[in-house]
Amino acid sequence: MNKKKSLAENAKFVSILASLISILVGLLLGFILLLILKPSDALGGMQAMLGTGFSSLDKFGKVMYQAAPLMLCGLSVGFAFKTGLFNIGASGQYTMGAFFALIGAIVLQLPWWACLLLSLLGGAIWGVFPGLFKALFNVNEVITSIMFNWIAMFLVNLLIANIPVMLASAWGASNSDRTAALASANPGAIIPKGGLDAVFGNSSWVNISVFITIVVAVIMWFVLEKTTFGYELKACGLNKDASAYAGINAKRNIVTSMIIAGALSGLGGGTYYLAGTIQYVLEKSILGMGFNGIPVALLASSNPIGTIFSALFISYIQVGGAAMQPSFSSESTNIIISVIIYLAAFALLIRGSIQKLLSRKKAKEAES
Amino acid sequence: MIILANIISLTIVFAVPLMLVALGGMYSEHSGVINIALEGIMVIGALCACFVLNAFDKSGMGKVHPQLAMLIAILVAGVSGMAFSVLLAFAAINLKADQTIGGTALNIFAPSFAVVLTWAIQGQGQTTIQIPSWIRITQETFGLEKGGNTFFNALIFKYFYLTTPIAVILFIAAWMLLYKTRFGLRLRACGEHPQAADSVGINVYKMRYAGVLISGFLGGIGGIAYTIAVGSGFASSVGGYGFLALAVMIFGNWKPVPILGSAVFFALFKVIAAYNSSIPFLPKLDNIKDKSSLYQMLPYIVTMIVLIFTSKKSKAPKAEGIPYDKGSR
Structure with a gap:
């Protein structure tokens, strides 16, 4: 009994180690790139990226603020991973969630919590499509998700442009390329700060969304680890045929899993745009937040509790990345993120082979 | 009539990158590797080609031999796209990593690399690389006199770049290579049933490398073709055309000739989105604002509808996305 436990712990240890290694390699490669581009500023750039988040309470408040949507997108991608699906559509679901939340806030004049519930709904609706296409027509969810990312962006642009009351120009501002500022349209829709602004030195960023998100993460952990439903979802992810043989309805599970994943990303969109600091600008390209959910989930090996920490880390280096300007573009952070994803693609493999090794050992022990 | 000529020539110039990149995706998928990275490959190809074009512009060679300079830039785009695609091939084939994550x-x-690099080279905030104006093929290129704004002049010369004839050649070459050579047959076998291919002595890993590298080459050229079509310089982005090319490939059912057709179809929507107010026979839809979003959204929706009807008899390579493991034969 004792031995088995140590093996399981070993696997967890290995995956955390793999994540830490990929972060280190990512940072190192990023540093080398900066060195090649501008040797004199490289060290300062890295210091800005790694030091800014803790440099002031205001910056740390921003880290917390951005961590909430990142965490939710990470939970979304991770939840789909557990069911064997790659939810590259977090971006579209996030966009839809943001749109539903803003409709609730500006057009329907609802309070903030009702807007957050609407964002859940918006994301869930956008998650239905990849799930249904996979379950009914056996279309790869990656393809459907990519197409629906673009459909979401164009559709939201089209709808916002055609609902005049949504635009900032309807609320006393001059610009019509973005949604109204919540402070003038509906202050009640802004997620409350819960006294955190006092703690964080009057930071305009921080609000209670990061705590809501942590609660959601714990709920997701409970669903996946402690309920029959979560067990069935994971079984589908590990082996679709075996779970079908065991009487689990795989098709229904694919659709529910995508709906839940979509709802999580949608909530992410809600938390980001209901903070009252950022307005939705009519976009020309897909929002990056959903894509950043992918490294968050990969670093945490899809574990909901791990997601809390990996989202804080990604948010931390993003806030730092913005401080690298003007010597370097803030996109430098994305290079590091992409290296982390690239390495994580193997990390999954390495973890898989370690697990295989462990199970082989177990089988041998059982034989002898 | 001039507007019709403009629409046709614009459609062609936008269909070129879509077709090239979709053909690239097709090669990769026929070898068994899903190439989601087409968007990134296009960006790298366009980035390198733009730097080359600017270097020629500065050295003065561009103005003397514009089309030779352009040909070199196109080759650079292809080779750099190919080099970048090695990263995907290595992850997907050697390390058997998840292809979509890679x-x-x-x-x-x-795109981040492109932004960081242009920022570092051109200075703070200067993230657009301008394209020199001499790259366009004009009447003078053929020693002709500059004609007036007639139908045929607008049709042929208004948006005529070297990428268009090269795309025609590459299309024919891609079709021949896939269907008329031993290599093409073997490549397709690796995407359908790699175990069977391996059992008759085909090196599946090599074939998959070839598929991904060809897609990198075509994707890179598609990147510079897109940048030229847009005409406002390279701003570290190809506007989602890599993903749109995936839709073109699916819509074209993984076959060259239907891919050509669907590239033209998708490009037409793009042009309509940009010019809908000046096209006389379109419904006016005066009550709708931001109509371009509507037209740009349509190709994606059409693709999804087509997928519903064709998924049962889809010609998608059967083994795509599954890393080939010799041991599992």
Whole structure:
């Protein structure tokens, strides 16, 4: 009994180690790139990226603020991973969630919590499509998700442009390329700060969304680890045929899993745009937040509790990345993120082979 | 009539990158590797080609031999796209990593790298690389006199770049290579049933490398073709055309000739989105604002509807996305 436990712990240890290694390699490669581009500023750039988040309470408040949507997108991608699906559509679901939340806030004049519930709904609706296409027509969810990312962006642009009351120009501002500022349209829709602004030195960023998100993460952990439903979802992810043989309805599970994943990303969109600091600008390209959910989930090996920490880390280096300007573009952070994803693609493999090794050992022990 | 000529020539110039990149995706998928990274490959190709074009512009060679300079830039785009695609091939083939995750990493890397590099080279905030104006093929290129704004002049010369004839050649070459050579047959076998291919002595790993590298080459050229079509310089992005090319490939059912047709179809929507107010026979839809979003959204929706009807008899390579493991034969 004792031995088995140590093996399981070993696997967890290995995956955390793999994540830490990929972060280190990512940072190192990023540093080398900066060195090649501008040797004199490289060290300062890295210091800005790694030091800014803790440099002031205001910056740390921003880290917390951005961590909430990142965490939710990470939970979304991770939840789909557990069911064997790659939810590259977090971006579209996030966009839809943001749109539903803003409709609730500006057009329907609802309070903030009702807007957050609407964002859940918006994301869930956008998650239905990849799930249904996979379950009914056996279309790869990656393809459907990519197409629906673009459909979401164009559709939201089209709808916002055609609902005049949504635009900032309807609320006393001059610009019509973005949604109204919540402070003038509906202050009640802004997620409350819960006294955190006092703690964080009057930071305009921080609000209670990061705590809501942590609660959601714990709920997701409970669903996946402690309920029959979560067990069935994971079984589908590990082996679709075996779970079908065991009487689990795989098709229904694919659709529910995508709906839940979509709802999580949608909530992410809600938390980001209901903070009252950022307005939705009519976009020309897909929002990056959903894509950043992918490294968050990969670093945490899809574990909901791990997601809390990996989202804080990604948010931390993003806030730092913005401080690298003007010597370097803030996109430098994305290079590091992409290296982390690239390495994580193997990390999954390495973890898989370690697990295989462990199970082989177990089988041998059982034989002898 | 001039507007019709403009629409036709614009459609062609936008269909070129879509077709090239979709053909690239087709090669990769026929070898058994899903290439989500097309978007990133296009960005890298366009980035390198733009630097080359600017170097020629500065050295003065561009103005003397514009089309030779352009040809070199196109080759550079192809080779750099190919080099970048090695990263995908290595992850997907040697390390048997998840192909979509690896591709996503490259898609995030490429535009960030392009921004960081142009920022570092051109200075703070200067993230657009201008394209020199001499690259366009004009009447003078053929020693003709500059004609007036007639139908045929607008049709042929208004948006005529070297990428268009090269795309025609590459299309024919891609079709021949896939269907008329031993290599093409073997490549397709690796995407359908790699175990069977391996059992008759085909090196599946090599074939998959070839498929991904060809897609990198075509994707890179598609990147510069897109940048030229847009005409406002390279701003570290190809506007989602890599993903749109995936839709073109699916819509074209993984076959060259239907891919050509669907590239033209998708490009037409793009042009309509940009010019809908000046096209006389379109419904006016005066009550709707931001109509371009509507037209740009339509190709994606059409693709999804087509997928519903064709998924049962889809010609998608059967083994795509599954890493080939010799041991599992």
